[in-house]
Amino acid sequence: MSPASRTPEGESNRCPVCGNVVSMEPSIPPGDAPCPHCGQLLWWPAVISGGDFDFLVGEGAVDTIDADEKVAALSQLVERLVASGRLDANLQTVALNALLVRETLGSTAVGNGVAIPHAKLDNLSQVVGIVADVAGGIDFGSADGQPVTRLFLLLAPKDDPSRYLRALERIARSLRTRD
Known part of the structure; x- marks a missing residue:
């Protein structure tokens, strides 16, 4: 069973x-x-440690996705944000496009198998995000050459940089305690 x-x-x-x-x-x-x-x-399921993750789906519960490339992974995570009710369905395409544009500016991979894809959106009232492990890992263009196995996807309102920076800080703090 x-x-x-x-x-x-x-x-x-x-x-x-x-x-x-x-x-x-x-x-x-x-x-x-x-x-x-x-x-x-x-x-x-697993949960990340090291901070308050009320902006994440499941408050830090680690989901698992099955994707073999960056666009598929980002698309799955945005879909899960919509399914959770954290992101309005009308913003799904806008959010995915904003994440892809951000990736063209430079990889959001931070090394050691972690990436933090992020984007700022109009018409978003709060910081939202999701954390997931990627089965098998995917190429995110990481400087250390390692495949990404954990993604922290973050979307934030364009007009509220302080909440966005606090969310990034919480994620960074959790990475320091990651095994």
Whole structure:
């Protein structure tokens, strides 16, 4: 039997075997834990540490994507922001295009398998983001030549640089504590 999948924010998690509601919170380190009702092993997702990540989907829960190149990875993450309700669907194309334009200015890969693609948008009222691991890694043009295996995607309002910089600071702080 496959482990339980992560459910959308605000919805109950249910054991795939017994159907009972279970409390499923991100954990450090990620791993399996038994359903308290039937004993079925359930997957408890990872979460980043080192700060307050209320601007991230799942407040820092690490998602996993399957992409083999940069555009596909960014597209998947923007789609997940829309699906989570953190980004208006009307801004999906604008957000993806802004991220791609930003990447043409220079890679947002920071080394050691990490990239922080980011862009500023009009008509966005708050900083939003998502963190994900990339299965197998992808080429992001990193100066150290390593494939990117963790992405921190960040979108911010054009007219509020201070919140944008605070979000980047929190991400940078979490990278210092990353194993």
